[in-house]
Amino acid sequence: MQILNRKTLLFKLLFVLVDIFLIHLGYLLAFFMKFGWTIPDENLTPYLNTWPGLTLSALSLFYFYKLYGGYRWRWGEVFASLVCVILFQAMAAMALSFLFRGFAFPRTVLLTAPLIQLVLLSLWRRAAWHLERRLQEAVRVIVVGQPHEAAALAEKLEAATDGAIRVAGLVVGADLQTGLSEYHDKADNYDKHCSTLAGWPVLGDVSGFNGCLDTVNPDKIFVCSSLSQEQKVEVVYACVDRDKKVLLVPDLYGIMLAQARLDQVDDVPVFTIGRLNIPEESLIIKRLMDIVLSMIAVIITAPLNILVAVAIKLETPGPVFYLQKRLTLQGKPFYLYKFRTMVVNAEQESGPVLATEKDPRITRVGRFLRGTRIDEIPQLLNVLKGDMSIVGPRPERPFFVNELIKDTPEYAYRMNVKSGITGLAQIAGRYSTSPENKLKYDLLYTKSYSLSRDLAILLQTVKVILMKDRAS
Known part of the structure; x- marks a missing residue:
C-alpha cells in the first residue's frame, strides 16, 4: 500500500x-x-x-x-x-x-x-x-444494501468510472433468500442458479458480512442508504475492526446530521443539529450578490438575447418568452421566465408532463437553446424581481411538487430556501439523477451554505454547461 x-x-x-x-x-x-x-x-x-x-x-x-x-x-x-x-x-x-x-x-x-x-x-x-x-489497478469494492439499490449502485460505480472501480460482489440487507426472491419477482436478469444480481455475485447477507470481508478482502465498501440503522452499525464496526475504508450513501436523516456541532451538557457529549435554512445575515449578502451578478449578466447577454428572440419568431409563431408557474421559498408561487423552446400550447392535450430528450414538442431552435442552457437566461429577471436566487434548488411546478411530497414528505424542506437558476444538484447530478438524490443535494446545500460555496457552484456550472449528460 x-x-x-x-x-x-x-x-x-x-x-x-x-x-x-x-x-x-x-x-x-x-x-x-x-x-x-x-x-x-x-x-x-x-x-x-x-x-x-x-x-x-x-x-x-x-x-x-x-x-x-x-x-x-x-x-x-x-x-x-x-x-x-x-x-x-x-x-x-x-x-x-x-x-x-x-x-x-x-x-x-x-x-x-x-x-x-x-x-x-x-x-x-x-x-x-x-x-x-x-x-492504476482497479479498486475492488463490495456494495451493501437492499437488492435493487445495491445492484443499481454497483452498475453506476463501474459505468461512471470506466472500470476504475470493480464490484467484487453484493451483500444484501434482507435475509438472503427473501431478498433474492423479491428481486427475482421484479427483475428479468436474476440468475437463480448462480445467485447473481444484474451480473454481480451475491456474497451473502449482512449477518455474514464479516465472512464476506475476509473472503473478498475489498479495498472499499459502499453502504446504501436503505439499510436499517442496526445493519449500518454492524457493517461499519466490521470495517473499522479490519481497517477498511467504508463509504455511506446518506439517507435524509444522515443529511440532517451534516454540519452538526459537537457540544456538551455537563459531562454529556451532544450534537447540535442546525436548522434547514440560511441564516438571516447571510441572506442579506446573498441578495446583494444576486442583484449585482444578475445585472452584469443581463447587460452582457443583451446582444445574445436579441438574436435568440429573432430566431424564435422566425421558426414558429407565438411569444418569445414562456411563463410557467413555479414554487419558490415557503411554497410561494411565481411565474418563471424562459425563452420558449416548444410549440405553442404544448401541454394543452397532455397536461403537465416532463420533457423527454427527443420530445417532439421541442422546436429546432428550442433544442439548441436547451442544449446550451440559453433558454434559462431570462430567469435573471426573476432574480432581479426577488422570486429566485442565482444559486439554490431548482423551482418546480406545483403539480409535481404535490406528487413528490406525497412520495417523500421531506421534499417540502427544499423550499426552506429561495429557488435558484443553478444549484448543487445541477453540478453534482446528471439529467437522469433520481428526484430523491437531487433532493439530497438540495438539502445538503442548505445545511452547508456559505458564500464561498455559492461562488464554487457558479464556477462549476460553467463546466456543467459543456456536458450534455449533466442535470438540467
Whole structure:
C-alpha cells in the first residue's frame, strides 16, 4: 500500500509539473507567433515578473476542477474541466495585465495563448488519461444494501468510472433468500442458479458480512442508504475492526446530521443539529450578490438575447418568452421566465408532463437553446424581481411538487430556501439523477451554505454547461 501511495504521489507531481510547463509554453508560443523568435524586453520582462501569479492561478484552477486524481472521470468530463481552466486562466492573465501596468500582454497573445494551451493540455491529458488507467489497478469494492439499490449502485460505480472501480460482489440487507426472491419477482436478469444480481455475485447477507470481508478482502465498501440503522452499525464496526475504508450513501436523516456541532451538557457529549435554512445575515449578502451578478449578466447577454428572440419568431409563431408557474421559498408561487423552446400550447392535450430528450414538442431552435442552457437566461429577471436566487434548488411546478411530497414528505424542506437558476444538484447530478438524490443535494446545500460555496457552484456550472449528460 505504501508503494502504491508513493507511485500515486509521483504521478500527481508529474501532472503538476507538465501542466504548468504547458501553460507557460502556450504563453511563449503565443509571444513567438506575435514577435518571432526575439521577444521584446518590454514584453518578456513583465511576463517573467508575473510568472508566479500565472502559475498560482493555473494550479488553483486545476485543483478546483479536480484535475489531480480524477482518473475515474470520463474523458468528456476531463475535457470540460480543461476548457474551464483555460477560460478562467485567460481572465486571470487579463486581470494581472491590468493590475501590473508594465505587464504588456498584446491582445493577440491574450487571444491565441488560450487556444494553444487548450490543444497542448488536451493532447497531454488524453495520453495521461489512458496511461493512468493502465498503471492504476482497479479498486475492488463490495456494495451493501437492499437488492435493487445495491445492484443499481454497483452498475453506476463501474459505468461512471470506466472500470476504475470493480464490484467484487453484493451483500444484501434482507435475509438472503427473501431478498433474492423479491428481486427475482421484479427483475428479468436474476440468475437463480448462480445467485447473481444484474451480473454481480451475491456474497451473502449482512449477518455474514464479516465472512464476506475476509473472503473478498475489498479495498472499499459502499453502504446504501436503505439499510436499517442496526445493519449500518454492524457493517461499519466490521470495517473499522479490519481497517477498511467504508463509504455511506446518506439517507435524509444522515443529511440532517451534516454540519452538526459537537457540544456538551455537563459531562454529556451532544450534537447540535442546525436548522434547514440560511441564516438571516447571510441572506442579506446573498441578495446583494444576486442583484449585482444578475445585472452584469443581463447587460452582457443583451446582444445574445436579441438574436435568440429573432430566431424564435422566425421558426414558429407565438411569444418569445414562456411563463410557467413555479414554487419558490415557503411554497410561494411565481411565474418563471424562459425563452420558449416548444410549440405553442404544448401541454394543452397532455397536461403537465416532463420533457423527454427527443420530445417532439421541442422546436429546432428550442433544442439548441436547451442544449446550451440559453433558454434559462431570462430567469435573471426573476432574480432581479426577488422570486429566485442565482444559486439554490431548482423551482418546480406545483403539480409535481404535490406528487413528490406525497412520495417523500421531506421534499417540502427544499423550499426552506429561495429557488435558484443553478444549484448543487445541477453540478453534482446528471439529467437522469433520481428526484430523491437531487433532493439530497438540495438539502445538503442548505445545511452547508456559505458564500464561498455559492461562488464554487457558479464556477462549476460553467463546466456543467459543456456536458450534455449533466442535470438540467
